Amino acid sequence: MMEADLIAWIRGRLPEHPRLRLGPGDDAAILAWANRPDCVVTTDLLADGVHFDLAEHAAARVGRKTLAVNLSDLAAMAARPHSAVVSLLLPRDGAHQLAVDLYEGLLPLAEEFYLPIAGGDVNTWDGPLVVSVTLLGQLTDRGPLLRGGARVGDQILVTGSLGGSMLGHHLDFTPRIEEALELHRHYRLHAGMDISDGLALDLSRMTTESGCGAELDVGAIPIADAAWEMAGAADTETALRHALSDGEDFELLLAVPPGEAQRLLSEQPIDVPVSCIGHFVDRPGLWRTDDRGDLVPLAATGYQH
């Protein structure tokens, strides 16, 4: 939670600026470029031992991840990837090979999204690997998909399935760029974000930004095979906890008005399933129905930076 306090301090300290159409706080910032308010910027700095473990994971998969997490932030805004810069701070021993391996993982993903790497910075030092990626994205004429637009009565939709990402998904996931653009183009979405820190925690952020609460139908949450694998097939409560709290699912979390949600759910217009897992309510906080049918609070658990 230290970072949360710090980020709050930074947000408060930053002056307003006409070129800054949306400042820190959402999945990415929005800049005006030549008076067009369509430039999205996002950045993530990842370090060995914090966000990945080179002792355990191949460098190519790590390189891919450093780009993929940023692409997921653009997906969360419904922005098209425009360009990237990549900076490496490499441990001195084996620096060259490590850099080559990182790029060999990162570049195929960049090519998949037709994304040019515009450059970056390369240094060596005596510490662990640090990778900083900054992405520019361009909004479509549908505008941005923000966190703060959910309204009471909206359905809560998610793409794909959740939980257990540490078994591999956190390295190999596909950023939901195409899915976000497709859904944003054809449906009226009130709010959206990506699930990076856990469904419960990220949903609580969406409710806070939107000034409402959420009631989850926990039985409808799509639990990933990996979460079942971690929990044991019979242990629904544990599997559910993984789906609610593990994070790094990098799926889309959406607030959609009821009629529009019904249309979307019946059309299932993207390659990955879309599920309805609850709805937004007036009462602040997260809620679930217990075995007796009573509403009980649901903890906003997840990955706290």
Added chain:
Amino acid sequence: MMEADLIAWIRGRLPEHPRLRLGPGDDAAILAWANRPDCVVTTDLLADGVHFDLAEHAAARVGRKTLAVNLSDLAAMAARPHSAVVSLLLPRDGAHQLAVDLYEGLLPLAEEFYLPIAGGDVNTWDGPLVVSVTLLGQLTDRGPLLRGGARVGDQILVTGSLGGSMLGHHLDFTPRIEEALELHRHYRLHAGMDISDGLALDLSRMTTESGCGAELDVGAIPIADAAWEMAGAADTETALRHALSDGEDFELLLAVPPGEAQRLLSEQPIDVPVSCIGHFVDRPGLWRTDDRGDLVPLAATGYQH
């Protein structure tokens, strides 16, 4: 030199892309945004113990420097600062206060250049401080100022004075944004870059990119007071070596056609002095005249990453 090899490998590995108008290799990359080829992006990742020393330098000065070095890269392209993202990887102990101190140094410089901070990433870990800054800049209708445009006969001009920056200038320098814009607007400049790794090394890069050589009038090189202080007032050779090789001067190095250079030198249109320190020649490499009037090679010394 490891980084040089690696950067060459990365440059060779990156595919061309219509949105990438100028890829890695100059002071910054140029991107096309909505078909306008005026978007400049640059990034630097700086680490404690490599680029600065928190045991020796106040965090506010370090924070200022992390932004200033990026602004200097925009100056080198004659671009106006547009927006910035700043990522921090903070040592766990005292992380909050350190971040506040860094921002208290960085924000006044951002305000001086009317530059919005659009966001970033904040994490803590057990390692030393790492700061990544990415800047967007916008070119004027005069276009970019590149390294590769020097022609035989052009005069070599520098702003300010050189050498001894480790006595404090490397932290407190003013990025030559206004100066670069002013000179680029009113004079025909063939090439330009900032002096970050030492006059001799950076000039050798400009000659390589331009396909020519350079003959330095070493007696005309403006030596900074700090370089004299480090050398001792009587030791001209040592002071000169500092001016040639220390780096982190963050002054402008320009190639200007002779008539235009004479006009610029007599008008002295910016607040800081502009000096002529030699001219570009056909013969590759760096050259100086020795005591007997003979041309001798000058080593391309400087800070090798």
